[in-house]
Amino acid sequence: MTLRALHDAARRTLDPVHFDYLAGGTGEERVLADNERAFDRYLLLPRVLCGSETRDTAVDLPGARRTAPVVVAPTAFHRLMHPDGERAAARAAAAEGVVLVTGTAATTAVDGVVEAAREADPDPAVWFQLYLHPRQEVTEALVRRAETAGCTALVVTVDSPVFGRHTRDLRNGFTDLPPGYAAENMRDLPGAPPGSLIDIPMSPALSWRDFGETVRMTSLPVLVKGVLHPADARLAVEHGAAGVIVSNHGGRQCDAVPAAVDCLPAVVGAVADRVPVLLDGGVRRGSDVAVALALGAAAVGVGRPVVWGLAAGGEAGVRAVLGALRDEYDHTLALCGGRRNTDLTKDMIVRRGETW
Template identity: 40%
Template sequence: MNDKNKETVSPTLDRQREIYLNGLSGDRPMVPVDYDELEVRAERALAPEAFAYIAGGAGHEHTMDSNREAFGQRRILPRMLNDVSERDTSVTLFGRRLPSPFLLSPIGVLEMVDPDGDATVGRAAASEGVPMIFSNQASQPMEHVAGAMGDGPRWFQLYWSKSDDLVKSLVTRAEEAGCEAIVVTLDTTMLGWRTRDLDLAYLPFLRGKGIAQYTSDPVFLKRLEQAIQEGGDDAPKPRVTMETLKVLREVAQSWPGSTLEGLRSGKARAAVQEFINTYSRPSLTWDDLAMLREHTRLPILLKGILHPEDARMAVDYGMDGVIVSNHGGRQVDGAVSSFEMLPRVVEAVQGRVPVILDSGIRGGADVFKALALGATAVGLGRPWVYGLALNGEDGVREVLRNLKTDFELTMGLAGCSSTGEISPERLV
């Protein structure tokens, strides 16, 4: 047989063959391939509070709907008789060649899904060569997750707190933990009106969840000691019930020391209050970025960019990339979709920095469309969390392998043998 007529089977496409082969033994995927079924199964597996926090959006969740609807406005136009026997799905970001155009978007409070959530996800991401963006609201310190990932690529998400010293400390730790970029999330200087969480009256941070980056930070701990010494905690107190006592135990269990120490010392509860006092900074402006630019040599990306003028300003202020995102529809109800703004942002930056699309990615066609409109890569969110809920590390890996395979098939069937061939002309 002529070598030109041989089909090249990529490791990615082995996933498709694996599923069909297992079917001959009566085995079906542990993690559903169909996204809607994946979400349904994850809801069954999770506590109501956990599912609401992960799946929910702001207000009537119209922004979540628009994120999905926008992809339907563009259609792929396949081309025929192109040699796609070998396919290259890799992309380059900040000097690192990645096997696929995926990153794991930061999602906090993974302890609601899996006790070892952050490290579990880190191991899965590393095994697939997918960069994990460590959440600022993680359930485990970044150093622990970095250790679980080995040489796997990772970035760090930064929520800019009221303390610049804390910001500097978190970034320094990220550098030392091997993070290759800093992602500054701009769209959460205040918490959106998230109706599912509100109806359950449940905010995980008030229970000590998702604050491990803070309780492991020397600057935060110094501020905490000072706050305890000064006393005068005038924060509103809940009515004392049996539920209140249960919450106090949860808070104490979140303390990095023993539960008993957290209860006796009062540090666990004080840490929650200090986090609430410190967490976000609504007064943040463009001029504040200079401090961060001077403090780190790592690439800095701004996440939450939707307006093309903001994208231009990001480049003018020395940022190294932008992430087009509306926070998965969790912040502003009725906002524009990320995908519809992508081409305008790409046009605004004029190739000076990479553009990443986040919010609404659910399949290989979505990824293809994003790259066609100028994105270098895409961020994945809820799907891999649902995989984690259903089958732990293997569940995350299954979701990633499914998306990789779906994308590679879409790319090849559309007539492209590499990501570099995906262009606007491939869409109508």
């Protein structure tokens, strides 16, 4: 089944309010649309007579060596999309040999997510995405939970000083989870009564100092997610980031920023090979993966398509999405004369309509 077919199946399956939460963006959704359109502005220039019958698409990432340069990006509230929620996504990612990033807003606590991943792979790669809390003891409690659960890296999202204005959610009145669902990682944290939840924090007062303190409180590698400006990429490395993820939050924060892939080359230049650079936003096909790698990304994150697959078919649907991207990418790599991911280089990219 194609990704478009899974998208359509998810739309038919889900409550329209929940589908809008998944599909929507901020403001007029200009950035949401441009994340996908941007990949059409880049074309690949294949090399010839230099390939191989088989390709090695494995990638080394912080805390993980995986079989393909694809990461399941953090997305919220999976149990709204399928009863098995994050557990189904975790089993699928582990079975397909890719990193899963589970998040602060997951409807299954991080220990349950890692436990599910281990059902498919005894040594999975699960990263934990978190928002820094204004109270450091809360951030530290979340870090310790991720460590105890067996996560192999942390991903700090930094592009959300305030919540984005999600037009569809406001129109639908979707401001809270239905009874029986919660952001389970926010339960039983310092300063809250036993068994209760605290809100996911957003604070414009947080700084690079707070990020650096988080890096120092753990032995896990810590990636920073939500970087568009090359100066911030340099600051991330200076403050101990083990990786930089170029992202505009899937078009869900500011509706006046560039497409993520358009920001990738400048961030790669600023990082200068000191840490891996990843990208998320708008990846919908294997050739998009190849374009991102040719522009300097080590791997790409995929969010909405994974949840389409989850809604349409649970674990099998997620595996269908990840398998399709892996196979399409391998096919594109072969067509470009590549044997491994690093054979895709910047000189193999041209902008549509441009010539030498």
